[in-house]
Amino acid sequence: DTAVSQTPKYLVTQMGNDKSIKCEQNLGHDTMYWYKQDSKKFLKIMFSYNNKELIINETVPNRFSPKSPDKAHLNLHINSLELGDSAVYFCASSQDSNTEAFFGQGTRLTVV
Amino acid sequence: GENVEQHPSTLSVQEGDSAVIKCTYSDSASNYFPWYKQELGKRPQLIIDIRSNVGEKKDQRIAVTLNKTAKHFSLHITETQPEDSAVYFCAVLPYGNKLVFGAGTILRVKS
Numbered sequence: 001d002t003a004v005s006q007t008p009k010y011l012v013t014q015m016g017n018d019k020s021i022k023c024e025q026n027l028g029h030d031t032m033y034w035y036k037q038d039s040k041k042f043l044k045i046m047f048s049y050n051n052k053e054l055i056i057n058e059t060v061p062n063r064f065s066p067k068s069p070d071k072a073h074l075n076l077h078i079n080s081l082e083l084g085d086s087a088v089y090f091c092a093s094s095q096d097s098n099t100e101a102f103f104g105q106g107t108r109l110t111v112v
Numbered sequence: 113g114e115n116v117e118q119h120p121s122t123l124s125v126q127e128g129d130s131a132v133i134k135c136t137y138s139d140s141a142s143n144y145f146p147w148y149k150q151e152l153g154k155r156p157q158l159i160i161d162i163r164s165n166v167g168e169k170k171d172q173r174i175a176v177t178l179n180k181t182a183k184h185f186s187l188h189i190t191e192t193q194p195e196d197s198a199v200y201f202c203a204v205l206p207y208g209n210k211l212v213f214g215a216g217t218i219l220r221v222k223s
Contacts, residue, residue, distance in 0.1 A: 033211075042216065043156070043201060044213075056210050090156070098143070100158045103157070
């Protein structure tokens with residue numbers, strides 16, 4: 001069974017479009033995250049949700065909005081996509097702040 | 113906020129040799145220090161972690177050492193094998209419930 005799953009795995013879209021990436025975890029974890037990995041492999045946190053409450057909101061453009069319908073899901077919605085949004089986006093979850101973060105398989109977003 | 117520096121950015125070793133990757137951090141309140149391995153096209157996965165009340169931890173060929181006074185910790189891989197080739201990330205958990213990652217080290221093990 002996949003612990004953290006995100007869909008789609010690949011996403012190619014045109015500039016200006018709106019898209020969503022879905023993430024689900026079946027580990028019963030309280031905290032979920034979204035990370036962006038750019039072409040230089042640098043992993044940067046975008047959002048963190050704990051028990052459906054946004055606890056960290058990094059300085060990302062407000063075109064990015066996380067949506068958490070329940071504790072097991074944290075979706076990422078992106079409006080008005082730009083070329084610079086092209087990257088691999090990873091969802092992750094952890095039981096609490098002091099334990100291992102489990103990553104999804106990543107979504108490679110390409111904006112053309 | 114927390115600042116994590118990781119060195120080197122790339123590392124090439126001969127199969128069987130040891131590899132060492134070092135990270136320094138700035139927030140003395142940080143208390144959890146994991147290492148992740150990311151193979152090409154795959155997700156990052158935890159390989160070892162250490163908490164601030166421990167100075168060293170070992171798991172078969174990998175070990176992590178922590179120096180809280182100097183605010184640095186290192187990953188040691190002994191008897192490297194080709195399958196150890198990957199990108200390795202250190203991370204730090206400062207106050208604020210957020211893992212901060214280093215920039216990553218590309219390890220190449222030559223056979």
